[in-house]
Amino acid sequence: MIENMAPSGGAMQLIGALLEQRTGQQIAANRAWRIETALKPVLRERGLPSLDALVGQLLGARSGELADQVVDVLLNQETSFFRDVAVLEQIAAAAVAMQAEVGNRRLRIWSAGCSTGQEPLSLAMLFAEKAAAFPMPPEIVASDVSTAALARARAGRYSQFEIQRGLPVRRMVEWFDSEGGEWVARQELVRRIQFRQQNLTADVPPPGKFDIILCRNVMLYFSLPLRRQVFDRLATAIQPGGLLVLGAGETVIGLTEHFTPSEAFRGFYRTAEAEPAPLAAAG
Amino acid sequence: MKTCLVVDDSKVIRKVARHILETLDFEVREAADGREALDSCLATPPDVVLLDWNMPVMSGMDFLRALKNAGLEQRPKVVFCTTENGMAYIRAAIEAGADEYVMKPFDRETLESKLQIVGVA
Numbered sequence: 377m378i379e380n381m382a383p384s385g386g387a388m389q390l391i392g393a394l395l396e397q398r399t400g401q402q403i404a405a406n407r408a409w410r411i412e413t414a415l416k417p418v419l420r421e422r423g424l425p426s427l428d429a430l431v432g433q434l435l436g437a438r439s440g441e442l443a444d445q446v447v448d449v450l451l452n453q454e455t456s457f458f459r460d461v462a463v464l465e466q467i468a469a470a471a472v473a474m475q476a477e478v479g480n481r482r483l484r485i486w487s488a489g490c491s492t493g494q495e496p497l498s499l500a501m502l503f504a505e506k507a508a509a510f511p512m513p514p515e516i517v518a519s520d521v522s523t524a525a526l527a528r529a530r531a532g533r534y535s536q537f538e539i540q541r542g543l544p545v546r547r548m549v550e551w552f553d554s555e556g557g558e559w560v561a562r563q564e565l566v567r568r569i570q571f572r573q574q575n576l577t578a579d580v581p582p583p584g585k586f587d588i589i590l591c592r593n594v595m596l597y598f599s600l601p602l603r604r605q606v607f608d609r610l611a612t613a614i615q616p617g618g619l620l621v622l623g624a625g626e627t628v629i630g631l632t633e634h635f636t637p638s639e640a641f642r643g644f645y646r647t648a649e650a651e652p653a654p655l656a657a658a659g
Numbered sequence: 660m661k662t663c664l665v666v667d668d669s670k671v672i673r674k675v676a677r678h679i680l681e682t683l684d685f686e687v688r689e690a691a692d693g694r695e696a697l698d699s700c701l702a703t704p705p706d707v708v709l710l711d712w713n714m715p716v717m718s719g720m721d722f723l724r725a726l727k728n729a730g731l732e733q734r735p736k737v738v739f740c741t742t743e744n745g746m747a748y749i750r751a752a753i754e755a756g757a758d759e760y761v762m763k764p765f766d767r768e769t770l771e772s773k774l775q776i777v778g779v780a
Contacts, residue, residue: 456772536744536762540769544776545760546753554746 387431391415391446394434398447399521400577400606401597414449448524452597455491457543458498460592460624463643467588468502470619470641472509474587483514486586486613488576489594490518493529493569494542497561499590500568501547517582519574530571532561576606581613589614593623600631607632611647620645661779662686662705664735666696666722668714672763676709676740679767683780693717697725705735707779709761709770712741712748723755736777740765 391411392403403410415427422442424430434442458464467485475483487496496518503514520526539548539559552559572582576594589610595603610620611634620635621644622628628635628645635645663685665676670691677687688705690696694717696708708726712719723737739752740761749760759773774780 537766537769540762540765541772542776545749545757549746549749549753554744 384428387427390431390434391427391450394443395447395450398443399451399575399597400599400602401451402599403450411450415446418445418449444523448522451522451525453491453522453525454593455494456538456541457494459495459542461542463592463621463624464498464502466641466644467499467590467619467621468506470644471503471514471588472506473640474619475510475514478587480511482512483510483588484584484586484615485514485516486582486589487516487518488574488589488591488610490520490525490529490571491522492525492534492538493518493532493561493571494534494538495590495592496529496569496571497532497551497565498542500565501551503568504565513568514587516569517572517586518569519572519576519582521573521575523573526571526573530566532566534559534561576609577602581609584613585615586613586618587615588619588621590621592621593626595622595626604631607634611635614647616647618647620647660684660686661707662688662703663774663779664688664690664696664699664705664708666690666693666708666714666719667711667740668692669711672711672740676770679770680709682767683771683774685780693719693722693725696722697729700726700731700735701729704731704733707736707738707774707777709738709740710757712739712743712752720751720755723752723757727756736779738773738777 388408388411396402412427415430419430424433434446437443471483485499487499490496496516499516503510507513518529535558539552548559551562551565553562577598591610595606598606607628614620619638619641635647638644638646663680665673665687667673668691673689677689680687688699690699692714700708710719710722719739719741726734736758738759738761739757740763742763744762752760758777761769761773771780
C-alpha cells in the first residue's frame with residue numbers, strides 16, 4: 377500500500393537530479409508535485425510504499441532498468457497530431473520552397489524531441505499530400521530521449537483519445553487502420569521516418585545536415601546554460617540557411633548567435649549563411 | 660458566440676456535451692432526434708451540429724442527407740458523435756458529407772480539437 381506521507385526532501389532531490397543527469401530536464405520547485413503524481417503508478421507496480429523506498433531501490437539497483445522507468449514517467453510527453461497546425465503548414469510550405477531551391481537533392485528534416493511520434497507522422501502526412509513538390513519524399517529523422525516514447529512512436533499505435541486529438545478524420549481514414557480499439561499508422565507512413573534515441577544535451581546529433589530542425593517545447597525544460605549548449609549542437613547539424621522551429625514560448629534571442637529570426641517564415645529561425653565551426657567535443 | 664446544436668437521444672450525453680461546450684463558450688441548443696434537429700436547423704441554422712448516429716424518428720445519417728437537400732444558404736458544420744467507431748461507418752459519414760467525426764466516449768480535449776478542425780472553436 378502506498379503511504380500517504382510526504383516524501384523526504386532528499387528523495388525528491390535525488391529523483392530530480394536523476395532526471396537532470398539523464399536528460400538535462402529540470403523540474404521547477406513549484407512543479408515538484410509532478411514527481412509524486414507521475415511516480416505513483418511505478419510505486420504501485422513495484423509494491424513500494426513510498427518515494428523514499430523507491431529511492432532506496434534506485435540507490436541499490438544493479439541495473440539501470442528502474443532508473444530508466446523513473447526517467448520515462450517523469451518526462452513530459454504531451455503531444456498531439458498537428459499540434460499548432462498553422463506552424464506545421466508553414467513548415468510544409470517552407471519545405472516546398474526549399475525543395476525548389478535545392479533541385480533534386482533530398483530534403484532532410486529532424487524532429488528533435490518527437491515524444492510518441494505524432495509530430496513526425498503529421499509531417500509525413502503533410503509531405504505525402506504535397507508529393508508533387510518533392511522529387512523524393514523529404515527524409516524525416518525523429519528522435520527522443522525516452523526509449524518508452526520512441527517504442528510507441530515506432531509502433532505508430534494510438535488510443536482512441538490520442539488519435540482524435542488534432543487529427544482530421546479524413547487523414548485518419550487515409551493513413552491509419554483500426555485494430556482492436558486502437559489506431560495504427562500504415563507502414564507506408566511509418567517507413568518514411570527514421571526513429572532514433574537521442575539525448576539532445578549529451579549525444580552527437582544524427583549524421584549529416586538537416587534543412588529543417590523542429591525542436592518544439594523541449595528547450596523550456598532546460599536551464600539557460602544548457603539551452604546555449606543545445607543551440608550550439610543544433611547549429612552543427614543544420615544546413616547553412618536551414619530553418620529551426622521552436623515551440624511558441626521558446627526563443628533563441630539572447631542565447632545563441634547561430635540563429636536569427638527568419639524574414640521569410642515568421643516565427644522560425646534561420647542559420648547564418650556561414651557554416652558554424654564544428655564543436656570541439658560532444659559533452 | 661458560436662452556436663452548437665447537440666443532437667442525441669440520450670439526455671445524459673446531451674448534458675455532458677452541453678457542459679463541455681459551454682466551457683468552450685458555445686451557446687448550446689438540444690434536439691433528441693434527427694427530425695427535431697432538422698426543424699431547429701431550418702428555423703435558425705447553428706454554426707455546428709454535434710450529431711449522434713442511432714436515434715429514433717430520424718437517424719443521424721437521414722438528418723445529414725435531409726440537411727444537404729434543405730437548400731440552406733450556409734449549411735452548419737456537422738460533426739458526428741457516435742459509438743459507431745468502425746471504419747465503414749466513418750467512411751460512410753464522410754461520403755455523406757460529415758465534416759468531422761467524434762468517436763464516443765469523448766472528452767473535452769477531443770471535442771475542442773474537432774471543433775477547431777472544422778473552424779468553429
